[in-house]
Amino acid sequence: MELALEEPVSRTSRSFREEQVSRTSRSFRRDQPVAPSDFIDEGWDVSESPTYSLQVKNLSYKVAVKNNGEGPGQKILLNDICVEAFAGELLAIVGPSGSGKTTFLDALAGRIVRESLEGEILVNGHPINNSFRRISGYVMQDDALFPMLTVRETLLISARLRLPASMPLKEKKLRVDNMIAQLGLENCANTRVGNEKVRGVSGGERRRVSIGSDLIHDPAVIFLDEPTSGLDSTSALNVMQVLSRMAKTGKRTVILTIHQPSFRILETIDRVVVLGRGSVLYEGALQQLKRYFGPLGRTMPEDVNVLEFALDTIEDFQKSPAGLEPLIKLQLESRKLEVEKGEKREERKVQVGPGGASSSYPEYATSFLAQCYILTGRNLKNVLRTPELFVSRVMAMLLVAITLGTLFLNSKVSERGIRQRTGFISFTLALLIFWSMEAMAAFIEERQIFIRETSRGAYRVGAFVVAKDVTMIPLLLLLGTIFSVISYFLVDLVREAPEFFLFTFTCFLVLCTAYSYVSFVSTLVPNFAIGTSICSTTISYMFLFSGFFIERTAIPKYWIWLHYISLFKYPYEVMLQNEFGSKHFENTIWYGDVDSNTVLSNLGAGKVHIWVNLVAMLGIFVGYRLFFWFSLSFFNRSVRK
Structure with missing residues (x-):
């Protein structure tokens, strides 16, 4: 039996007061650029917001493949992954192409059938159930949006669908205004989203609209698949700064995949999980990653992007005879040492207050x-x-x-x-x-x-x-x-x-x-x-x-089923009966001694009942x-x- 998600306390940040939004909105002027650091109002009271931590234990995922005529086999996409994600942090999943980044993110977000996974994914110590998607948001890599709707309309429709029906429409609109301010979209709020055919907002703005539409219901856990993909450096940095501020100020758990972030983007990331061929090669803070490969004889030069150095190291090991085994072994030893010392993980474990109660969210917010x-x-x-x-x-x-x-x-x-x-x-x-x-x-x-x-x-x-x-x-x-x-x-x-x-x-x-x-x-x-x-x-x-081409009685028995499922049969017979079976032509002789009944009989519609066909x-x-x-x-x- 699946357990419901545990919600420790009522989330006050879900009720946006009008004066809070007004204060936030006043800090943005249409004639001034919006700084990413201003996207979230520091005055919000999030001290009582419920927090959710994710704990992954021995997660593995295998798929069936064909082995060159040798019968079915299995390919390991995720291998014995143990990771934790905490509220108030931005956790980045990185790794070379084919390392399993998106697969791992999909597994965490519930986008892989549970029965196909081995191991556990826990939220506040409880197994994930269907209610999880109500308190989480998933932003895909592609911006799938209606081009003819404006930014405000896109967010408002999402709010009306995903926020509780009991919330007044006025408050939902305030929530939308607040999200627009958070994402720095005030200058284009009434502009159509657009696409490659319809002129609209820029690529960076469109990405932020996509993020906003999936976060409008104020999810406590946020998943993003390469949110900076296809963006220029400035837009990518703005997006990452917004997500970092959301994590810290809103006490949200933010997990994303990213490919080769720049130096400035690294500053927005709190912790990383480095994957290689489906295995965890490192989990922890970026600063510790600089010295992590030291025991293997790898020293990071000065003024080098730490993740680029890590990815280069992984690539070098992949080409070596030993493969990634030394890195996997190093990670296992590091994890074992951390558990033995009881460092950090025990301290950062989410504490469920005594007033918390287990409750299930309804599957849908609206009727x-x-x-x-x-x-x-x-x-x-x-x-x-x-x-x-x-x-x-x-x-x-x-x-x-x-x-x-x-x-x-x-x-x-x-x-x-x-x-x-x-x-x-x-x-x-x-x-x-x-x-x-x-x-x-x-x-x-x-x-x-x-x-x-x-x-x-x-x-x-x-x-x-x-x-x-x-x-x-x-x-x-x-x-x-x-x-x-x-x-x-x-x-x-x-x-x-x-x-x-x-x-x-x-x-x-x-x-x-x-x-x-x-x-x-x-x-x-x-x-x-x-x-x-x-x-x-x-x-x-x-x-x-x-x-029309061949009468029903002349169709071979092995093809007759096609006659009865034809979209043409029933309306064709109705229109024939409607015309030639009309009282207007009841006694009409069309030619020779052929009357209307004979015409219908010759056309195969003599015994048609109009209402049966309709x-x-x-x-x-x-x-x-x-x-x-x-x-x-x-x-x-x-x-x-």
Whole structure:
């Protein structure tokens, strides 16, 4: 049974008073540069903030690999790691490429399945459970943010999702203002985040926004994967100074990976863990690292970056016949000596006050309905801020409707009129379904944001799905109506109100089922190119077995299942029945002695029940939405096995 995280006392810093924020904000003026040392208000009372220490005992992680045809084997990524991280400190994980830095960070942050790990990871002496992600934050290396939202909006949406529902909106906004001040983002607070396509904030500012969105809920434990990656030296230093101040002033436990920090960045780091091929080669203060390799005959020259010296030493040992064994042995002896002396570790152990009680955080800060509301609002903002995309969709639908309408203009009651109507119906379905493939690009671009947010418990997968549907369904209804209003009367289909509205509703359902199918496929593919290829192939097969090219009775039994799962079958039969089965054509002779019933029978739609087919279409839509939810829940996750 998993134990809940222990929260010693109430965290007063979680309640930001308005006067505190006002005082912090007054120290920043838009016409003056913001110094990193000013990012945190020294007046905050953090003396009663709960603190959390992490203790790693004999942690190992192995993955299965193939051994050149010799059968399955194992690769050791983490090997018997013992490390501690304390509140109020910034702990850096360093090492050469392939040393296991990110893997170790992921293991600490709960991004690797617990059953795959050997050893223990304890928080205040207790095993980690699902509540841990509520009191921790994880900042990925890539800045996955919505480019059309402003800095303030990005942080506010994160605050509304990750702060308790009981906290007033006014206080959440104050929390956002305070975070903006901490991160030095006041000058760009109302600027769009942007990306490589949309002009916005700078790379350093974008990184700080990414950090802020994952720290807005004031986590006690912060994990960051190479927060300075891709930044210039000044921006990298600013980020590290912010994190250092957060650790010391906010009594937070900050753990990050970093690659070759500069001299000035080293000043922000309290302790380091040096890894080599998954093993700990050193753990402790940077100053002690200068003399650490002395017993191995390695003396650090003056005016040399201590971590560069350590990494160079590791590389030299890796090339030697003995490999890293001397360094691993030195670390084991150092750890044993420290334990025997009882130094530092016993003194720095987090003391749990007598008033502390074991309590579990709820898995999510807000309710399902609140999450749906917030996510829907964010989706609508993104849609409204890309009017050119909306206009292009409407114009494309207008063009398609006019093209088909004028191509099959004024279909007559004749043998040719039958072919015109069936051709119009089949190509209507093809264009509507293939047109829906554009939904794939939008989701694939957003997927990394979804993974980042859900991996830290920002919202439920179901809320994401519902918000998407609430945003998209009205747009699909509008597009389906535009198409039917124009094309229906140009082709001169049955001019009766029930038939027209049924045709319009069917077009809308076609767009919904296609959108649902394409969205599901997009969760299974790594990129847009592969997704497009899969969708084009499968939709083409569905079209082939729709009943237009070959009647159902003529399809071989071993292929008939493709007919029944086709997105084309049910709307095609509905539209045929709606046109040729209409009372308007009840006694119509199309040519010779062929009446409407004969036409339907020849087209394979004589025994079709319209409402049964409509229910089937709704079932397909709901079914693929459930598949979409299932795939997001189990296949689109950041947790490794």
